[in-house]
Amino acid sequence: MRFGLVGIIAVLVIVFSATASGFLTLQNLDNNARQMAVVGILAVGETFVIITAGIDLSVGSLLGFGGIIIALGLAHNLPAGLAVVIVLAVSVVIGLVNGALISSAALPPFIVTLGMLGILRGLTQIFGNGQQVGYDAASFSNFASNTTLGIPNLFWILVLVCAASAVFLHLTRRGRYMYAIGSNVESARRAGINVNATLLTVYAISALLAGIAGVLLTARQAQGDPNAGTGYELDAIAAAVLGGASLFGARGSIIGTFLGVLLVQIMTNGLNLLNFDPQVARMLEGALLILFVYIDHLRKLRVAAAW
Amino acid sequence: MVSAAPAQALAPILRARAISKRFGNVIALQDVDFEAYAGDIVALIGDNGAGKSTLIKIISGAILPDSGTLAMRGSPVYFHNPRDARDAGIETAYQDLALAPDLDIPANLFLAREIVRPGLLGRLDFFDRRAMRERAEEHLRDFGIKVGSMEQRVDTLSGGQRQSIAVARTVFWGSALIIMDEPTAALGVAQSALVLDLMRKVRDAGTAVVFISHNLPQVFEAADRIAVMRHGRRVGTLDPRTATMDQAVSLMTGATTLESVSQPRSSQQNRGGNIPPS
Numbered sequence: 001m002r003f004g005l006v007g008i009i010a011v012l013v014i015v016f017s018a019t020a021s022g023f024l025t026l027q028n029l030d031n032n033a034r035q036m037a038v039v040g041i042l043a044v045g046e047t048f049v050i051i052t053a054g055i056d057l058s059v060g061s062l063l064g065f066g067g068i069i070i071a072l073g074l075a076h077n078l079p080a081g082l083a084v085v086i087v088l089a090v091s092v093v094i095g096l097v098n099g100a101l102i103s104s105a106a107l108p109p110f111i112v113t114l115g116m117l118g119i120l121r122g123l124t125q126i127f128g129n130g131q132q133v134g135y136d137a138a139s140f141s142n143f144a145s146n147t148t149l150g151i152p153n154l155f156w157i158l159v160l161v162c163a164a165s166a167v168f169l170h171l172t173r174r175g176r177y178m179y180a181i182g183s184n185v186e187s188a189r190r191a192g193i194n195v196n197a198t199l200l201t202v203y204a205i206s207a208l209l210a211g212i213a214g215v216l217l218t219a220r221q222a223q224g225d226p227n228a229g230t231g232y233e234l235d236a237i238a239a240a241v242l243g244g245a246s247l248f249g250a251r252g253s254i255i256g257t258f259l260g261v262l263l264v265q266i267m268t269n270g271l272n273l274l275n276f277d278p279q280v281a282r283m284l285e286g287a288l289l290i291l292f293v294y295i296d297h298l299r300k301l302r303v304a305a306a307w
Numbered sequence: 308m309v310s311a312a313p314a315q316a317l318a319p320i321l322r323a324r325a326i327s328k329r330f331g332n333v334i335a336l337q338d339v340d341f342e343a344y345a346g347d348i349v350a351l352i353g354d355n356g357a358g359k360s361t362l363i364k365i366i367s368g369a370i371l372p373d374s375g376t377l378a379m380r381g382s383p384v385y386f387h388n389p390r391d392a393r394d395a396g397i398e399t400a401y402q403d404l405a406l407a408p409d410l411d412i413p414a415n416l417f418l419a420r421e422i423v424r425p426g427l428l429g430r431l432d433f434f435d436r437r438a439m440r441e442r443a444e445e446h447l448r449d450f451g452i453k454v455g456s457m458e459q460r461v462d463t464l465s466g467g468q469r470q471s472i473a474v475a476r477t478v479f480w481g482s483a484l485i486i487m488d489e490p491t492a493a494l495g496v497a498q499s500a501l502v503l504d505l506m507r508k509v510r511d512a513g514t515a516v517v518f519i520s521h522n523l524p525q526v527f528e529a530a531d532r533i534a535v536m537r538h539g540r541r542v543g544t545l546d547p548r549t550a551t552m553d554q555a556v557s558l559m560t561g562a563t564t565l566e567s568v569s570q571p572r573s574s575q576q577n578r579g580g581n582i583p584p585s
Contacts, residue, residue: 171433171434172431172432172433172434173421173423173432173433173434174432176410176414176421176434177419179407179409179410180407180410180414180418180419182409183407183408183409183410184405184406184407184408186405187405187406187407187418188407188418188419190389190401190405191405191407191418191419191420192389192390192393192418192419192420193418193419249409250407250408250409250410251409
């Protein structure tokens with residue numbers, strides 16, 4: 001993880017608390033916690049993929065696809081639990097297809113998931129008939145607006161996803177194999193790691209989390225939107241990279257990604273409260289992304305020079 | 308014939324008999340015998356295309372021979388894949404390292420063979436970081452490999468240190484036989500000395516070592532026996548204490564036959580090598 005990130009977030013919080021009225025209120029914290037959940041969950045999935053030196057461009061579309069499926073299911077009076085299970089199962093299958101094409105067929109992750117992005121967005125528009133899909137299931141949409149122990153359920157889900165992912169990635173052998181593959185796939189193979197199975201797992205996890213994010217977003221908006229999640233894959237990738245993940249693989253952590261999401265969220269929210277044009281936050285996010293990667297690059301050069 | 312079987316081993320750990328292998332019309336190996344003994348470094352030399360790599364790949368289970376047999380400690384063995392050879396105690400250190408540069412030293416030593424935590428956590432696939440670090444430290448200390456902190460990423464080590472880690476991993480898991488394919492090819496003089504020294508320590512610990520190299524001074528410095536290959540055949544065995552590098556070269560190139568090599572070399576020539584670390 002990046003230690004600098006904690007410092008930047010702390011500075012932002014202090015500055016916004018002092019300058020933006022309404023920043024340090026329970027209401028606003030609650031809003032922030034809800035708003036960061038969806039992209040946060042996507043970014044955690046993306047972190048797994050990026051650690052193996054891959055990329056998953058399909059998660060935003062998959063989020064929209066999952067969101068439409070569950071909205072349609074609920075609109076047709078499917079029990080919410082069953083609808084959720086269907087969406088998550090479909091998501092995992094799509095992730096396995098991505099993973100199989102990338103591992104067994106050895107196609108580049110960028111191309112496979114870019115293709116899947118298009119396929120899923122098209123399917124989503126067709127399924128939704130290009131329109132929002134309303135549903136009538138208050139118990140389902142209430143989940144997204146309710147809190148547990150004073151904390152929004154959406155944020156709880158993000159925390160659970162982060163905790164489970166961090167344990168898996170950092171403490172188990174299968175998690176370590178993801179780093180090993182991202183570090184040097186041929187070495188990993190020769191050492192005896194089942195590279196194909198690991199990549200299948202990685203893309204399935206990313207897709208599963210995208211499915212969860214789709215369910216949550218549909219609950220939060222109380223309707224399915226065929227355009228939901230458009231471009232979210234880039235936000236997720238940006239957050240992971242801000243959090244220390246490297247597209248060259250083997251670098252990144254769940255806590256780092258969480259901090260990356262938090263940074264973007266706080267910056268966007270604070271600038272918004274200060275009445276900046278929302279595009280300013282986007283520009284700053286982009287600039288920070290480039291700056292962080294550049295700093296990493298310099299650090300790497302120093303290591304190389306030390307040999 | 309100059310065949311210096313080591314005194315400390317009666318039977319070879321590994322014996323390959325009459326191994327042949329063709330790739331299409333190319334005869335890669337023809338009737339090759341090869342043996343490795345415990346506590347013995349056998350160098351495998353030959354020009355490019357002589358069949359060294361093919362022989363090594365057969366011994367390490369990467370390819371299957373067309374004919375011929377492998378035996379370990381007198382019993383026939385059949386390696387269908389590298390896993391089989393590895394399970395039999397044969398480890399290979401590849402030329403291009405095969406480390407995960409972003410992982411730390413214990414993670415690399417235990418890659419794909421991690422120690423899991425005891426009990427339920429272990430069944431849930433949790434690895435035991437401390438146990439691996441302790442065993443890695445112990446192992447590296449035994450072989451005198453100094454690396455500073457165990458927590459550093461392997462890509463922060465020097466080339467020689469990284470090669471030492473790669474070799475140490477081979478040694479760690481190769482209970483019977485380790486194969487080192489050009490372990491010093493990318494290294495400077497001092498770092499090569501480090502690796503050769505490590506190889507001798509492994510030998511002294513009782514493991515059989517196969518050392519493939521194009522670097523004849525290093526071969527003469529480190530090996531106990533030198534197996535020479537040419538055009539897919541084993542053309543002879545040299546004793547590095549009595550043979551000269553010129554003799555090795557002429558055997559490799561076919562300029563001489565075995566008979567003319569078996570003369571003891573003149574006494575003023577040193578045993579090849581003893582390159583001091585710079």
